Amino acid sequence: MDPSPPMQGVWCATLSPLDESRALDARRLAAHAQRLFAAGVDGIAPFGTTGEGQSFSVAERRAGLDSLLDAGIDARRVLAATGCAALPDAIELTRHAIAVGCAGALVLPPFFFKDVTDEGIYAAYSTLIEGVGDDRLRLFAYHIPQVSGVGVSVAMLSRLAGAYPGIVAGVKDSSGNFDNSRALVAALPRLSIFVGHEPHLPGLRKLGGAGTICGIANLYPGLLRRLYDRSLDANPPDELAIVERFLAAIAPFPIFAALKSLQAALTGDRGWQAMRAPLLSLTEGEASALRQAVAAAGIVPARDAARV
């Protein structure tokens, strides 16, 4: 087993920029990733939920990852989201991500059928691991039941980690339920537990959790870097209140469209607004109201914003 160090830090669940035909603009995504790294982000997780990953075909996700690496992005700083409704697709994408040297694979359970059992989800992950058949695999289970409809329980993960030590490397807990994140850290101390909900980062770090894989880092990478670095301070860092105010300001808007709209505003590149159906861009009126809400919350030190 390769003794690679456990993954930790601030990882950005990258937005997916589209070109005029709504194809992935991999050149723009690579430039975005380079800006994030320059601002102190440890790694990126493309094609997750924030990146509309499930709106892209397997071929598009493979080619998108290849383009990122061709553009000079270090694969060791890429956690590729490779989950799919169908296991053969997830196996293909995961095998590819490992073959090109990614830090790991972030994998949703199959998410079409609901009310599936822990036994069924265990069988799915087990089939995936055996199907990939590569000891270099570092699997991060992806728990986001409010979107996917299918959760990944602590009990199932404990069994899976016991059966595949070293392979099962971590969890992204995007449930927004801190009790669940706490239970994951307690039950799986050797795994890297990440939160998706940014305000939970300091609390998670104090328990020994690994960090965050999150969407706000697209917009304010420096802010998230400092939030992480100050998470173990005795007093809550100022950045925590800023992140909470930001989330309150954007709460009335569809989250992924709001992030893309703000990314367009921050970078001056209106192309960032484009989304794939069934998600839609904000209207001009919504985008304007969103910018006002964010400005009114007075949250963003200019130096933190991701600019062109």
Place this chain on the structure above:
Amino acid sequence: MDPSPPMQGVWCATLSPLDESRALDARRLAAHAQRLFAAGVDGIAPFGTTGEGQSFSVAERRAGLDSLLDAGIDARRVLAATGCAALPDAIELTRHAIAVGCAGALVLPPFFFKDVTDEGIYAAYSTLIEGVGDDRLRLFAYHIPQVSGVGVSVAMLSRLAGAYPGIVAGVKDSSGNFDNSRALVAALPRLSIFVGHEPHLPGLRKLGGAGTICGIANLYPGLLRRLYDRSLDANPPDELAIVERFLAAIAPFPIFAALKSLQAALTGDRGWQAMRAPLLSLTEGEASALRQAVAAAGIVPARDAARV
């Protein structure tokens, strides 16, 4: 626009037989389809929910359809389920289904993101129709929100049918909500409205609905044929009570595994039990309890069962 007659009748949402490596056994599926046709079923809908369609890759679904046709199944009796989480995949499968002459395509809306708007779902179907770009397309929208998590509203469908007359050909309403089926027939009298919940078939037919695309037809095609043929009788046909007793008997069991288990019992071919994760086969104990429950309900005239 091709004046093809509206689709109607009894269509079977076929189970997907797997071989020992859990690959689709297309030869066995073709033989199953031929038995269903011989028993009076009008057509088949492979790779729907009952057929575990979302557990198969795009390549597997394409190849599976091709194998069915190579085995002599008439494409005009095949409604191919072609919906996927990602629109490029749905477009590829739909284009292929039309190119090989299928009666139509049964299409889920993109189902990963939840709480999407009617506008977003309209944009998704519109992108699909434009992406397929073939006037021969007969699109059947697939409404099964309790599984997919994303419904297809009457209002959205009315708008879509108005924008793409002739192309938008029908709806499979698998919600199990008869009020919704009634509203579909009322709002879209020129479309073929099918129910998934078999007991709703007589009521739907009396309103002018088209028929059923259902799972029980795998097991008891003759029963469903007679239920359809007698749906307009003044008194409820005996078959209605039989179907209701059958559903009550299997209700305690996971539905798709139960159908496969009974298919194995009826045909004497234990291979039918195999499922793809995250769905699991019944245990021996469950399968035995299921057979007892079905036998105790005394429901199945021997001549109706699909035998080898």
